Amino acid sequence: MTLPPQLESSQPVPPALSKPPYSFSSLIFMAIEDSPDKRLPVKGIYEWIVNNFPYYRTASGGWRNSVRHNLSLSKSFHRIQRDKSQSVGKGSLWCICPEYRPALLEVLRKTHSYYSTNSNLTNKPALLEGQDYGLPAVCDSMEISDPLSHTFLLSTPSPQPLNTDNPTFVENAPCPLTPVHEELVTIESVEYQQEESEEIEKDPLSDSGYIELHYYQSQQYQYLVVPGETELDLETVEILQLDSEAQEAAGSLLDLAGGGY
DNA sequence: ACTTACGTAAACAGGT
């Protein structure tokens, strides 16, 4: 597991842990996405949930049934056989169906957005750190959209992890990202039009055919930060992909593009 | 009112 314990001794423990707002599908998705190989056995999913959502530490065992129920029923997940040669543990490994990944991301993004807005926690690190709902710091492996900051993150496995020895999150820094570099990427083959509101300050780049990109690298993920209203189609993403030298993560970005961005 | 998504419980089979 790469996420830190949510109940660090230095952090206040909520008096009563609320049930996480995420559906079991989202929980499973986060667990699998957070695994190094993007695949987990059922037991691994249990452990991730328990480690990152303290609510389930004390919850009755029924939620495990729900996890299995979701895995079986949802088309978003599929089962793959363990490598028999190094078979350790029983059961299969579960992974995300690529075609359903954008939808899962969207659900997660909406959930995050909803609870950010309605709980007055917008831009509060606590939300991403899980202090209020026992949530994990998902920002490193998830796409997080924040309508107020007008940015969203596309996360993709980095070809060269910066720090594999200590793949944990910085405490009190939900997005411990530092810019690696910034640059402008020409988008020539794509019609890039941003609907402008009169009230919103016009982005000088919006008509220039450029999209401003900020590259961040954190642990095993590399991020592209682009304007929030940017509509990325498949072609755009392919270009961004080349420029970010993230060809190895083709699946991730293309899948995101397939989600309607 | 209806549909859909989701959560929960339970039964069952098969494997370890």
Next chain:
DNA sequence: CACCTGTTTACGTAAG
């Protein structure tokens, strides 16, 4: 045999 994993069915609830 106990436990775990995976599948399936059924039912209740909330939201759209």
